[in-house]
Amino acid sequence: MSVTEAPAPVTTPAPRPRHRLARRPVGVVAALVATAHLAVAWRPGWFFDEALMLAIGRDHLDWGSADQPPVAPLLAGLMDLLAPGNVLVLRLPAIAATAASVVLAALIARELGGDRRAQTLTAIAQGTGLWLAIGGHWTTPYTLEPVLWLTLGWLLVRWWRVRDDRLLVAVGVVVGVGAQTKFQILLLAAVLLASVAVLGPRAMLRSRRLWVGAVLAAAIAAPTLVWQALHGWPQLRMGPVVASEAEFLYGGLSGVMLGMIAAAGVIGVPLGLYGLWRLVRDPHLAELRYLALTTVVLYAFFSVTLGRPYYLAGLYGLLAAVGAVGLQRRREAGHRRMSWVAWPATVIGAAAAIAMMPLSTVMAAPEVADTVAGATVHAYDALPAEQRARTGVMAESYIYAAYLDVAAPEDALPPALSSNRSYGWFPPPSDDVDAVLYLGSSADELRPWFADVRPVGAAGTDATVWLATGRLAPWESFWPTLRHLDVT
Incomplete structure (x- = not known):
């Protein structure tokens, strides 16, 4: 009669001691x-x-x-x-x-x-x-x-x-x-x-x-x-x-x-x-x-x-x-x-x-956000009522766009648009929006797509408020070409 030895149990290292939590x-x-x-x-x-x-x-x-x-x-x-x-x-x-x-x-x-x-x-x-x-x-x-x-x-x-x-x-x-x-x-x-x-x-x-x-x-x-x-x-x-x-x-x-x-x-x-x-x-x-x-x-x-x-x-x-x-x-x-x-x-x-x-x-000082939001609200309110209904608000950078969304008074502006960072991948506006108030140092990204782009106000020393009117193509056709990740 043969005797088969049981396999040795698998062992793990003993836990190292530790002090009480201070x-x-x-x-x-x-x-x-x-x-x-x-x-x-x-x-x-x-x-x-x-x-x-x-x-x-x-x-x-x-x-x-x-x-x-x-x-x-x-x-x-x-x-x-x-x-x-x-x-x-x-x-x-x-x-x-x-x-x-x-x-x-x-x-x-x-x-x-x-x-x-x-x-x-x-x-x-x-x-x-x-x-x-x-x-x-x-x-x-x-x-x-x-x-x-x-x-x-x-x-x-x-x-x-x-x-x-x-x-x-x-x-x-x-x-x-x-x-x-x-x-x-x-x-x-x-x-x-x-x-x-x-x-x-x-x-x-x-x-x-x-x-x-x-x-x-x-x-x-x-x-x-x-x-x-x-x-x-x-x-x-x-x-x-x-x-x-x-x-x-x-x-x-x-x-x-x-x-x-x-x-x-x-x-x-x-x-x-x-x-x-x-x-x-x-x-x-x-x-x-x-x-x-x-x-x-x-x-x-x-x-x-x-x-x-x-x-x-x-x-x-x-x-x-x-x-x-x-x-x-x-x-x-x-x-x-x-x-x-x-x-x-x-x-x-x-x-x-x-x-x-x-x-x-x-x-995180509020002055910049309040300045850009205030200037944009002022320019938006100055538009005729029927034009306001067809005008979106857009910013050159995600920073300005976020400031517009969080610092402007409730319902004072439509949701902000931007081609920059996260905002660029949000859905574009509907084609009912045929004009844009644009906040930035330059509105060059809009010039190929709008018949007229002109300054209508200032937002501090670094940004201008522009009005772009006469959209030349559907938003869906050109919005993907505007998307970018660099902060301009």
């Missing part, structure tokens, strides 16, 4: 960050991208638009339904996301073994990032994005600690929701997968639940991707547009490269760079080394392609968490010199972040 200090930091943003968010006025989100959410909500997935416009529209015209209520989702990112960064530090001090330091680093200080209360895709990237980072670090493959299904859900918010998360996911394939842990790639998560991500992202496909993938053409603006906005390649580092803030920069170094050198973090490779690859890609300086904002908290736990390890080993430096730096970092916050009120 609820009180982390909660205080998150509350202070939220309070600081609330203190400036009530000021009237919209940042121009915020105005675009509101205009889309009010009047053009769809599964996508030329350069925006639907989540930020959806949130803006919902907030406006709850409190029409209330800019503070409009900004509550962004403030909540910004405060949540502080907590998530601390949770990552906890998963890495961070104690109360490490978690708190990470929370402060995340909460005092310079880009976050400026725009952390604007309801825009790039303000909502960091909390999604940090959620993804927390799930991956937690999987490293406990090896629960159900977390990989959740990763897919976050990627799908992220794609409905801002498309860069798809690039992040692709680079993460490639980095894991190169450096490991390859057990992640062998998990069936990872691929279940990938299917879920595709299913959740599908509606906005289908919208892009049906409209010719305008989002793919945004890369050269963003690159063309880098010289003017940031000083070119050097400005983008430095900006992506500096945006992490006074505390986040040294802590994040130290965290990146630890990911590369610390043998205890060998299975997380793919996070360092992902960071470097994305930094190089966004630099070469001249992206925005805030494109890496979702990684700052993760790197700061690794750095803060590294300082904790040094402290536990008896090296306390860096700890003495860390806490005075938090005071400087917090002061720098607070000093940056008023800049947001300058960038």
Whole structure:
């Protein structure tokens, strides 16, 4: 009689120990960050991208638009339904996301073994990032994005600690929701997968639940991707547009490269760079080394392609968490010199972040929106009543168009038109509209299609109000030729 030995059970690494969540200090930091943003968010006025989100959410909500997935416009529209015209209520989702990112960064530090001090330091680093200080209360895709990237980072670090493959299904859900918010998360996911394939842990790639998560991500992202496909993938053409603006906005390649580092803030920069170094050198973090490779690859890609300086904002908290736990390890080993430096730096970092916050009120000042809306309303009201009924309102850029839609008094103007960015992919007007009031520096794009184009007013020093009459062709025939993504 033969005896068959039972196969050895498959084992997974024992979960690494972790400290209790530092609820009180982390909660205080998150509350202070939220309070600081609330203190400036009530000021009237919209940042121009915020105005675009509101205009889309009010009047053009769809599964996508030329350069925006639907989540930020959806949130803006919902907030406006709850409190029409209330800019503070409009900004509550962004403030909540910004405060949540502080907590998530601390949770990552906890998963890495961070104690109360490490978690708190990470929370402060995340909460005092310079880009976050400026725009952390604007309801825009790039303000909502960091909390999604940090959620993804927390799930991956937690999987490293406990090896629960159900977390990989959740990763897919976050990627799908992220794609409905801002498309860069798809690039992040692709680079993460490639980095894991190169450096490991390859057990992640062998998990069936990872691929279940990938299917879920595709299913959740599908509606906005289908919208892009049906409209010719305008989002793919945004890369050269963003690159063309880098010289003017940031000083070119050097400005983008430095900006992506500096945006992490006074505390986040040294802590994040130290965290990146630890990911590369610390043998205890060998299975997380793919996070360092992902960071470097994305930094190089966004630099070469001249992206925005805030494109890496979702990684700052993760790197700061690794750095803060590294300082904790040094402290536990008896090296306390860096700890003495860390806490005075938090005071400087917090002061720098607070000093940056008023800049947001300058960038979102209501004067420009009120000026262009007032001038356009005045010109529209001056038209004879029967001509007003046949006259549309159009703007040279999506910025002016969004300002007209959100700043003009209710029912004072018809919905704004523009050939620029998202507006260019909205439906053109009906052929009942045979004249256009046009707001911009030049109305040259209309001259081939209207018999007469002449100035009828001024909107500040940078824009003129033009009246174009005598339409020469149906809107459907020439509107697609006008569409463009550059801000002229």
